[in-house]
Structure formats: C-alpha cells, structure tokens
Amino acid sequence: MRIDILTLFPDSVDAYTKVSILGRAQERGYITIRTHQIRDYTTNKQMQVDDYPYGGGRGAVMQADPLYRCWAHVCEELGLRPHTIFLSPCGRVFTQQVARELKERYDHLILVCGHYEGVDQRFIDECVDEEISMGDFVLTGGEIPAIAVADAVCRMVPGVLPDEECFMEESHWDHLLEYPQYSRPEEWHGRRVPEVLLSGHHGNVAAWRRKESYKRTMLRRPDLFAQFDESKLTTKAERKLLQQAKEEFRQQATDLEQEQ
CATH class of the missing domain: 3.40.1280.10 (SPOUT methyltransferase, trefoil knot domain)
Structure with a gap:
C-alpha cells in the first residue's frame, strides 16, 4: 500500500x-x-x-x-x-x-x-x-x-500489525463496539477486574467479551447495532449469547430508569 x-x-x-x-x-x-x-x-x-x-x-x-x-x-x-x-x-x-x-x-x-x-x-x-x-x-x-x-x-495491511485479530476484534469492524479492556492491578480504587477475565478459561473469556460488545453497542450506539447482521450467527451458542446480552441490556435499562 x-x-x-x-x-x-x-x-x-x-x-x-x-x-x-x-x-x-x-x-x-x-x-x-x-x-x-x-x-x-x-x-x-x-x-x-x-x-x-x-x-x-x-x-x-x-x-x-x-x-x-x-x-x-x-x-x-x-x-x-x-x-x-x-x-x-x-x-x-x-x-x-x-x-x-x-x-x-x-x-x-x-x-x-x-x-x-x-x-x-x-x-x-x-x-x-x-x-x-x-x-x-x-x-x-x-x-x-x-x-x-x-x-x-x-493498519489493516498485512504485516503492519502482528495479526488480523488486532483490528478485527476492535470497534466498528462488524458494526459493534469493542468490549471493555482491563490490565494490572486486579484491584484499583476499589474496582476489581471481572472474575471471568482471571479464570484462564478462554471460552468463557471469549463469550464474556462478545456479550459485553453487544451490550455496549446497544447502550451507546443503537444506530450502529441496528446494522448488525444477526443472520451471520450460525450456531445455537452464538444466538443464545446474543439473546442473553439483550436480556441483560433490558435489565440494565430498567435499573437506570428506576434510579432516575
């Protein structure tokens, strides 16, 4: 390039x-x-x-x-x-x-x-x-x-970044925002890193990140989430994860309304 x-x-x-x-x-x-x-x-x-x-x-x-x-x-x-x-x-x-x-x-x-x-x-x-x-x-x-x-x-040219995951998992790649990121220490100002990220279970970590990506996009950029193509979710596990994210998002929205 x-x-x-x-x-x-x-x-x-x-x-x-x-x-x-x-x-x-x-x-x-x-x-x-x-x-x-x-x-x-x-x-x-x-x-x-x-x-x-x-x-x-x-x-x-x-x-x-x-x-x-x-x-x-x-x-x-x-x-x-x-x-x-x-x-x-x-x-x-x-x-x-x-x-x-x-x-x-x-x-x-x-x-x-x-x-x-x-x-x-x-x-x-x-x-x-x-x-x-x-x-x-x-x-x-x-x-x-x-x-x-x-x-x-x-940054998408092969070789510029270490591998494709460096940009394919970031915000806007597939009409979703990126999940929250954390680093050391495990606790800072009384706030702890989510336990799932400390578990060492790669499958659970991946699922948590995907679900948080769904929820963050629904909350902050509903216009962007409207462009997300749910038909690309080809497995039952993927569709279930999206459904869980929607339910948790609705519950968070309800809780916020009640607090206000």
Missing part, C-alpha cells in the same frame, strides 16, 4: 506517519506514505497557492494549477493514476467500512489536503475521484483527516 499526501504542511504529517507503528511498517517495507509540498509546484516567486474567490466573499481559495502540478507529478512518478481523495466536509463520512473498502480496492491512494475557504472546483472535477469527510464538523485543514485515513487504512 502506498499513500501520497498533497499538503501545505508536510512536516506536520510526517511527524505522525514516520513514528510508532506506521513508521516501523514503512521501515519494513509494508507500506509507503509520502508527503508532497504543494508550494513546490507554483510558478510564481512568492510560491502563492491561493487567491480571492470569484464572486466575492471572505477568505481565499486554493488555486487549481499548483494542486494539479503536484498531483500530475505524483501520477507521472508512479506511472499510473491513483485513486484520488479530497478531504472535505462535503464528502461521504469516513467509517471503518470505508477504510476496509479503500484497503481492499486500491494499492495506491492520493490524499489531497485543502485549506482556506476550499479548493478550486475545477481541480476537483478533473482530478478527484471522491471526497471524504471526518464527520459533521469543519477543521482548519485536511492534514488531520489525511492522517486519520492513512492510519485507518494502513
């Missing part, structure tokens, strides 16, 4: 992607994340990349030509036209499912970081394949979203 990020602030992106898990994965050759300074592709001495918007209004707009020159350089370097994403509050919302889609469908991605009041629409129309948003809010630039997309996609 290779990701090229077009940005006005490459140092801020490199500061994250060249360290820790992503940094080690690049050193070992599993992924490549490169940043490209858009200002290097301007044709004026001031290295200006923005100008006033046609039609008036506040702020400035990133010009199409520097972006295009930077994008074209990456395409020429690779000898292909990678799937190009503009990080924008106007795009489809980024989710774990979108990250899986990008990882499974593409070996190369170009991520374009906008700034100011936006990007000249002509660049988007000519070079961008899709727009992706982090959610219903606005940031000062596209670097944080670009880092988020790169991280979420690259």
Whole structure:
C-alpha cells in the first residue's frame, strides 16, 4: 500500500506517519506514505497557492494549477493514476467500512489536503475521484483527516500489525463496539477486574467479551447495532449469547430508569 499526501504542511504529517507503528511498517517495507509540498509546484516567486474567490466573499481559495502540478507529478512518478481523495466536509463520512473498502480496492491512494475557504472546483472535477469527510464538523485543514485515513487504512495491511485479530476484534469492524479492556492491578480504587477475565478459561473469556460488545453497542450506539447482521450467527451458542446480552441490556435499562 502506498499513500501520497498533497499538503501545505508536510512536516506536520510526517511527524505522525514516520513514528510508532506506521513508521516501523514503512521501515519494513509494508507500506509507503509520502508527503508532497504543494508550494513546490507554483510558478510564481512568492510560491502563492491561493487567491480571492470569484464572486466575492471572505477568505481565499486554493488555486487549481499548483494542486494539479503536484498531483500530475505524483501520477507521472508512479506511472499510473491513483485513486484520488479530497478531504472535505462535503464528502461521504469516513467509517471503518470505508477504510476496509479503500484497503481492499486500491494499492495506491492520493490524499489531497485543502485549506482556506476550499479548493478550486475545477481541480476537483478533473482530478478527484471522491471526497471524504471526518464527520459533521469543519477543521482548519485536511492534514488531520489525511492522517486519520492513512492510519485507518494502513493498519489493516498485512504485516503492519502482528495479526488480523488486532483490528478485527476492535470497534466498528462488524458494526459493534469493542468490549471493555482491563490490565494490572486486579484491584484499583476499589474496582476489581471481572472474575471471568482471571479464570484462564478462554471460552468463557471469549463469550464474556462478545456479550459485553453487544451490550455496549446497544447502550451507546443503537444506530450502529441496528446494522448488525444477526443472520451471520450460525450456531445455537452464538444466538443464545446474543439473546442473553439483550436480556441483560433490558435489565440494565430498567435499573437506570428506576434510579432516575
């Protein structure tokens, strides 16, 4: 997997992607994340990349030509036209499912970081394949979203994490939230680790974690749980576990109502 990020602030992106898990994965050759300074592709001495918007209004707009020159350089370097994403509050919302889609469908991605009041629409129309948003809010630039997309996609590339379970059991993989996690000591501030996690019985631990995942999702993200496909539960034990989780969730909801 290779990701090229077009940005006005490459140092801020490199500061994250060249360290820790992503940094080690690049050193070992599993992924490549490169940043490209858009200002290097301007044709004026001031290295200006923005100008006033046609039609008036506040702020400035990133010009199409520097972006295009930077994008074209990456395409020429690779000898292909990678799937190009503009990080924008106007795009489809980024989710774990979108990250899986990008990882499974593409070996190369170009991520374009906008700034100011936006990007000249002509660049988007000519070079961008899709727009992706982090959610219903606005940031000062596209670097944080670009880092988020790169991280979420690259961590699923084989070799980046020790094994698939590192991400397949996490929140949002199958429309469920992850179960609660605990570490040493066994008791902290009067709160004890659930006994089942100390039992050493792997089957009981797995069942507890799955049930807690169901309950947490029903409580915190009922919209997400509504997308969970119960038909994928092929065994009687799995279906029984889900039923137990629903019953415990209803009892917890009742108890909370009574307390209030």
